[in-house]
Amino acid sequence: MNILLTGGTGYIGSHTAATLVAAGHRVILYDNLCNSQASVADRLQTITGHALPLVVGDIRDTALLSKTLTTHQIEAVIHFAGLKAVGDSVKDPVTYFDNNVGGTISLLQAMKAVGIKTLVFSSSATVYGVPHYLPYDEKHPTGAINPYGRSKLHVEELLSDLAHADAGWRIACLRYFNPVGAHDSGLIGEDPSGIPNNLMPYVARVASKALPQLTIFGSDYDTPDGTGVRDYVHVMDLAEGHLAALISLSKGDSPIRYTNLGTGIGISVLQLVDAFQRASGQTVPHILAARRPGDLPAYYADVAKAKAELGWTAKRTLEDMCESTWHFQVTSRHANK
């Protein structure tokens, strides 16, 4: 199948590209490089042995998207492109809605124009908001608590309306939990510029002494050790979830479905730090600080629907997540010297 990956040079997009090519698909990357580098396409060539075309463009450029869909005879789109920093979305909601919602409208217009109706959308567990119960299953009420989460929810609502208007669409909304880890090659991984927003790359930089210490916000939550609990899922498991979603869309007769992608296991910040220290052999100096406003104490996924509908479960362990992150950290540091 010819598959377009918007945001294809980003963290999750690049790992999914490697998985799809290994499964025999032809992948075209489309990215404006606002949070990734063109060299990821070269690294993917090293990993897969195939040259992956990269179109440098913005998803809000509907004409370029339509042209790309036609030129490369695209049959399905996986839509990763988006901005994802919760704090930035609070400061600048207009930019977030323009990019995440406006960008998706542009993509759907392009897909409609050329008659492509198969779409996998990168949604997020943030659409659930404050837990009414745990684990979150897909029937849990939605209620995002920040502009980033609301931009994802708006897109889900738009896709729901689209699927009801035209039952010919095949749409999978994948609600990711907390993707971490890296490809075994160490050539691609999560490599944010500046100070990382997410815990795992922050921990990796502290372990490598690029940052002095980790501040853990909140140590008095109602969790086993008082620190926040999340459902960390290996990015290569997540990548395989996209392949499973595409296969299931091609077989299914439902125009839209929503699926959690997580492990179903809650891991605390201190557990993650401990596992990372063991995997890397480095110490991760950390201090405990007050809770941060807006942080949820704990959440994790009910993964029964992913298993039943996609035949997918996460296989990799917390140790695999930490080891691959450390391998990438060391490899990329050498590559950048």
Ligand SMILES: NC(=O)c1ccc[n+]([C@@H]2O[C@H](COP(=O)([O-])OP(=O)(O)OC[C@H]3O[C@@H](n4cnc5c(N)ncnc54)[C@H](O)[C@@H]3O)[C@@H](O)[C@H]2O)c1
């Ligand atoms: N990483 C996470 O923790 C997480 C969790 C839940 C959902 N998601 C969602 O998954 C998707 C991928 O996340 P990621 O972690 O790989 O992020 P990422 O920033 O590494 O990748 C996103 C890619 O999209 C590109 N992009 C952004 N806006 C664009 C635009 N207007 N036109 C073209 N390209 C554009 C960026 O350059 C980047 O390469 C995002 O939509 C994100 O919201 C991520």
